[in-house]
Amino acid sequence: MEIIRFADLRPQPWRNGGGVTRELVSHPLAASAQDGAWDWRVSIADITKSGDFSPFPGMERVLTVIEGELLLLSVDGGEHPLEKYRAFRYSGDAGCSAALPTGDIRALNVITRDGAYKGFASIVELSKKRAHPLFDGQLGILLQGEATATPGPDLEASGDDPEASADEAGTGGNASPGAPQALGRYDAVVGSRSRSPEILGRGFLAVVSIDAVPAGP
Template identity: 45%
Template sequence: MIHTEFAWETADMVADRAVVIRWGDLEPTPWKNGGGLTREIASSPEGSNTSDFDWRVSIADVEAAGPFSSFPGVDRVITLLEGGSMILDSESGRTVLTVREPHSFPGEASVTCELPDGSTRDLNLMTRRGQASGDVSIHTVSSPMRIDGDGSRRLVVALEDGVDARESQRSNWTLDCFDVLDTTGPLSVGPGTFALISVL
C-alpha cells in the first residue's frame, strides 16, 4: 500500500493537494513492450493505463539494450538518474544521455538504447499532445527554493536522502532518494538535489 500524507487549503473553491509517495511503496510493473520494469509515480486521469493516459510520470530500471516502447501522439522527457550513460539511436541521430540532463523526444519515434556502462535508472514524463504539456528540471540548492503555485501539477522527486519540502506553514516532509511530493500548491524545497516536474 502507498503511504500518503494530505493537506488542503480552499481557494476559489479549489482545494490544494499535497501527497507524499514513498519510493519503497511503489510496485514495479512490466514495460508496455515487455522489455523492462517501471514504477509509476502518478498519471492522469487516475486509473488510466499506458494506452489512455493524458500524462504519466514513472521511474524505469533499464538492464539491457533494446527498443523503447512506442507511444504515438505522446511527447516524452527522459532523465537518466543512475548509471554511467545511455545512448539513444533514432531516425534523428544518436544522443548520449548523461546523468540528470533531461532529454525530450516524440513517443512515436523508433528509438533503441545502448548501455555502454551497464544498467541504468531513469525518470520519465509522458504527455499526450492536445491533452497535457509538461517539463522537467533538475535543481541542487543549498537553501530552500521557493516554488510558487500557478495551477499546474508539480511533482518533486528527491535525488538524494534528506531533501526537505514544506507547503506554506502547514505541512513539511523529509524526502529520501526517489520519494515524491505531488502537489498543486506553493511550496519550498531544499536544501538538496531534486527533480521538478510541472504538468498542465
C-alpha cells in the same frame, strides 16, 4: 501535502523484459494501468538490458537519466548520448531503442499527449537556507541527498480551522500542519495551489511540470 513514497510503488515489468517501470502519477488516474490510456504520466524506469522502447503514438516524451553514467538512445536512426541529469525530448511515435555502454540506467520519464499537455523536467540543487516551492501542476522528486518537505502557508484560507489545516497538510491531525516530512531517495512531493510545499535540504531535486495546452480559437 501529498508525498508519494518510492518504496511503496510496485515495479511493472516491460513487455520486452528490458526493464521495469514504477509509475509516480498519471492522469486520469483510473486509466493508469493501461499503456497510453492516460493523457500524461510521470514514472521512473530501471533499464537493465539494451533493446527497443515501447512506442507511445500521439505522445511526447521527456527522458532524463537520474542514475548511471550514459544511455545511448537511438531515435528514428539518430543516435543521442544521454548523460546524467540532461533531459531529452522526443516523439513517442518515433522508433526508439537504447544501449547501455556503462551498465544499468535509471531514468525519469515524462509522457504527455500531444496537443493536450506539455511536459517539462529540470534538475535543481537544493539549499538548506532557501526553500524550493512546488506549485500546482508540478512534482518534485528527490534524486540525491537529504531533504524535507513542509506545507507552505495557506494563501486561500478563509478562516482558522486547525483540524482542516491538519488534514490539508497530510498529517491526519497527528502533527502540526507545518511539521517537516523527511524525504527518501526518489520520493515525490505533489505541488499545490493553496499550500505550495517547500523543499529544504542538500542534494538534487527533479522538478516536473505538466502544463495544459490552451485550446485553439
